[in-house]
Amino acid sequence: MRESGKGLVTVAVEKEIRRGRTNVRANVRQIPGPCAHWNDQDADFIRETLDLVGDKWSVLIIGTLSDGPVRYSDLAYAIPGISQRMLTLTLKQLQRSGLVDRTAYAEVPPRVEYSLTALGKSLLTTVLELAAWSADRQTEIRRHQDTYDTRNA
Amino acid sequence: MRESGKGLVTVAVEKEIRRGRTNVRANVRQIPGPCAHWNDQDADFIRETLDLVGDKWSVLIIGTLSDGPVRYSDLAYAIPGISQRMLTLTLKQLQRSGLVDRTAYAEVPPRVEYSLTALGKSLLTTVLELAAWSADRQTEIRRHQDTYDTRNA
């Protein structure tokens, strides 16, 4: 995680302090509190998880692996539009986090199969729910977007 | 969506065709089929949804809005590290897709409140499940990553 550290607020406050003021945010109204569902630390990890699953290819790879081991080249065939580079990189990421297993057979020509680990399968379940949500709301979301776009034409 | 269209396979096949060969992928073994859980069209929309929810800030904003309407400046305070640009942009995206409502009060100084729509709340529910998954597997994932990293030091 690339921690930028200070954002909008911090910078603004530092400016005020440079101007000789202190206790800048003393008598402001209720600070709304970050979020009811997770603390800042959890938020970081949620983002890490989303970085893992929320990128362009991870979900498609996981979905393709759901039926059992698949070879590298077959993944390339099964996932249209992916480049070798991204396929390799994403697989490595997933493997690093323990979601995917890599098995290389010492044959010639070489054969490498990728499969979901138990952890990966548990994520598949969760991701499928998100996918279901997407499918269910698809038309509704598109309608909203169209309305918004035409209104701001 | 920036459709690159053709990927690894298409390009390779086109090359073969240019060399005068045809029916390149005729007698290859079983094509593994894209994915059992969705078709190519669904995959696109799932990716759009992930683009919406999988970016750096959307989830944090949605989580912060879960307790009710929040003002623009309070969102900036509540979400550490976000810049004005990204706050505005992300809110606009969410609003465009119908996940967030924007209410501007004609006062001076101006006041604008953002809140979750029903659609947004339903996404919150789904996302919270993913968050729960993250929290549950956090240590396991970290352990995998550490092992992988040290092994490839």
Place this chain on the structure above:
DNA sequence: CTGAATCCGCATTGATACTG
């Protein structure tokens, strides 16, 4: 207060060529 507009560095990604 709530943004919009601009500039710009840098990370991500894709295309291509090459290797064991």
Place this chain on the structure above:
DNA sequence: CAGTATCAATGCGGATTCAG
């Protein structure tokens, strides 16, 4: 077959400034 290496381009995201 299963990658790696390298380069180029795109675009995200941050900082800053301006505006209503």
